[in-house]
Amino acid sequence: xxxxxxISLGMLLINGMFIFGASAQVGIGTKTPDASSxxxxxxxxxxxxxxxxxxxxxxxxxxxxxxxMVYVTDINPGFYYNxxxxxxxxxxxxxxxxxPTGPTGLSGATGAAGSxxxxxxxxxxxxTGIGSVxPTGPTGxxxxxxxxxxxxxxxxxxxxxxxxxxxxxxxxxxxxxGTNQWNLNGNASTNPGADFLGTTDANDVVIKxxxxxxxxxxxxxxxxxGTNTPNANAVLQLDASNKGVLFTRLxxxxxxxxxxxxxxxxxxxxxxxxxxxxxxxxxxLAWKVxxxxxxxxxxxxxxxxx
Numbered sequence: 001x002x003x004x005x006x007i008s009l010g011m012l013l014i015n016g017m018f019i020f021g022a023s024a025q026v027g028i029g030t031k032t033p034d035a036s037s038x039x040x041x042x043x044x045x046x047x048x049x050x051x052x053x054x055x056x057x058x059x060x061x062x063x064x065x066x067x068x069m070v071y072v073t074d075i076n077p078g079f080y081y082n083x084x085x086x087x088x089x090x091x092x093x094x095x096x097x098x099x100p101t102g103p104t105g106l107s108g109a110t111g112a113a114g115s116x117x118x119x120x121x122x123x124x125x126x127x128t129g130i131g132s133v134x135p136t137g138p139t140g141x142x143x144x145x146x147x148x149x150x151x152x153x154x155x156x157x158x159x160x161x162x163x164x165x166x167x168x169x170x171x172x173x174x175x176x177x178g179t180n181q182w183n184l185n186g187n188a189s190t191n192p193g194a195d196f197l198g199t200t201d202a203n204d205v206v207i208k209x210x211x212x213x214x215x216x217x218x219x220x221x222x223x224x225x226g227t228n229t230p231n232a233n234a235v236l237q238l239d240a241s242n243k244g245v246l247f248t249r250l251x252x253x254x255x256x257x258x259x260x261x262x263x264x265x266x267x268x269x270x271x272x273x274x275x276x277x278x279x280x281x282x283x284x285l286a287w288k289v290x291x292x293x294x295x296x297x298x299x300x301x302x303x304x305x306x
Contacts, residue, residue: 028223029235036258037267038248041235046222049237050079050245057241064089067270068244082244083275094277095291246270247277255287 027033029042041048055075061068063086071079076093084090182197198205199219206228207215216224224230226239238245252273260267265282268290277290 029221034264034267036260036264043235046233046235049231049234049239051226051238051240051243053241053244058091058244059089061089061242061244063087064244065246066272066275067249068246069094070244081270081277261285 026039027042028040029046030040033040050069050071052071052073055072058070058072058080061070064082066082066085069079069081071077079094080091081094082089083092187195202219204219205217206213213228214225216228216230218224218230218232220232222230222232222234223236224239225237226243227237230237247268247270249270249272252271255269255271255278260280262282262285264280267280269278270276271278278287279290280286281288
C-alpha cells in the first residue's frame, strides 16, 4: 500500500489519511475535517489510543494542565483527567461523580520526648610542635637578552599585470529532481493531484526532531506519536510515560456558541467552566456530558442542564 503526503496551499495529505486544512483543521482518515474541530479521526475499523500510564506515572507528571487526560492501566484502571490546576493537580476518573469531602480525622497524641544522653568528656589538647621553618634560598641572576638581527632588504621587482577574465561557461542542465524539491519556506503552484511528500512503496513515513523519531505513519494508515509501532486497530495512538493528551478547552459560553449539526456527531470538548467533558449527540442535536453508565438519560444532560 502506498504512503503519500500531499501539500497544496495549506493542505498536507499523507497516504490519503492525514490532512492539514488551511483553516487549521487536522483530519486523520478524512479529506474533509469538520470545520468545528481541531482534529477529526475517522475510521470504520480502528479506534483512538491515549497515553497509557500506571497510577504512579500519572501522579508523577510535572505541572499537568487542567483537562489533561490519560488512561491508567494498573490501580482502578480507566480514563482520568486533571480536574485541578497544574500546581495543585486533582486526578478524576472520567464519568465518576465527585462525592463530598469527608471530615478530617482527629490528630494523634504527640509521643513523649526521649531523654538526652550525657555528653562525653573532652579529650586533652596535644602539645604544639617546636620545629622552625628553614630560610628561603637566594634568587638566581637573570641572563642577558640577545640582540635582534637586522631585517633583510625589500625586494625590488614590480608586480605583474592581472590577466583578462575568461568567458563564463555554459549553464549545465538541471539535475534529476531539481524542480521537485520542497522548500523550507513552502512551495507555490502545487498540484494536490500530482504533488506529494512521502513514499511510493509500502514503507512507513517517519518524522523526526533532533534526529529522534517523534511520529510515524504506517503503510496501513495508522498514525503513531511517541511510538514507532502504532496499533493496527488504532487510527491514532499516542504513547508516553510522563505525558497525557489535551482536548480542546472551552468555556460554557464558547461551547454553546458553536454551530453544530448531525454531521458533528461525537465531537468532544472539555468545558472549563464546569470542569467536565462534553460530546455532541448528532441524533439529539444536543451537548451531553460524558458519564460512567450505559450512556442513557441518567448519565448525560444537555448543555442547558448543568
